[in-house]
Amino acid sequence: MSEDFGSAARRLRAPLLAALAPVTACAVALGGLTTWVGTGGAGRPPRIEVGTGRVFLPYGDTRDTSAYFRITNKGGSADRLTGITSDSPAADRTMLGRHRTTEGRAAYMSGAASVEVPAHGALAMSPLGTNVMLRARGRWQAGDTVPFTLHFRDGGSIRADAVVVRPR
Template sequence: MITPTPTPTAERTAVAGAWRPTRRRVADGLLAAFAPIAACAVALGGLTTWVNFGQAGSPPRIAVTDGRVFLPYGDVRDTAAFFRITNTGGADDRLLKVTSSAAEGGTALSRHRMVGDTAASARTVDSARVPVGEGLTMSPFGLDVTLRAGRGWQEGTYVPFTLHFEHAGRIEVQAVVVRPGGPG
């Protein structure tokens, strides 16, 4: 049996149904490929800028200043200590605990809240967040360190403290004994 040879017309008909690149198809394909490439370039540029300014992956940089301990009044020896903690690093940190070799007994992180107009309540907290670029300022109306004062503490003396952070580790500081409500 002899098979007929295709005629040029039949070849044209078969080729006519095949895909051919047109200007519109090429333009649409290039545009579809360009969008994710442009998005990646913008993201890479932003990350490069962040890295160049030293923020990418940099650990917290913690500084502790303005350490103060209230001088206890009368026979009461329970008191509070306060610190200003700044974080100039590239990541948040967490204050886990505060210790002092000069305090009698232990120390605790406490958060105070006003209850009504004339009363306050305190509760012990496990830790406190130290946000990047902000920090944490302790006060009698918020977070503080509660402790029992050592014998013989008087105004102007210094008390050693160690602040323990999740990422920054231990930072040793001194806090000055001040009268509540007084300057300093």
């Protein structure tokens, strides 16, 4: 009878050893993922902050101008700025814009559907990059404020003001 038990044990040893490697790998991976989640590395949503912006005072006969904000994401996931609106009677036709250059080095503005705000990073709008294109209504003066609402894919909507400044 001991021969039957010994041969049965030998027959089971090979499959058990073969299963040991994947089971150990899964346990190590699960331990690593548990540590990652426990320290906040996984699933940390974007944490968007918008500072006071600035909007250029229109000059000449044109009412078209642009506004600029600094958007900071202190969260662990990237987010996207998907649009900007203003409920102010002083602003009309707000939209995201982007400065572009042709192969012949001619500059122009174009609309942008959305703009990424990187995790642990910032989006600094500028005249030579991303901005808010809009049309001013009425007469603005330096120091006036124009309210905007910035809409984010994951971070919801955030209200921010832009101060009217003279372009430099």
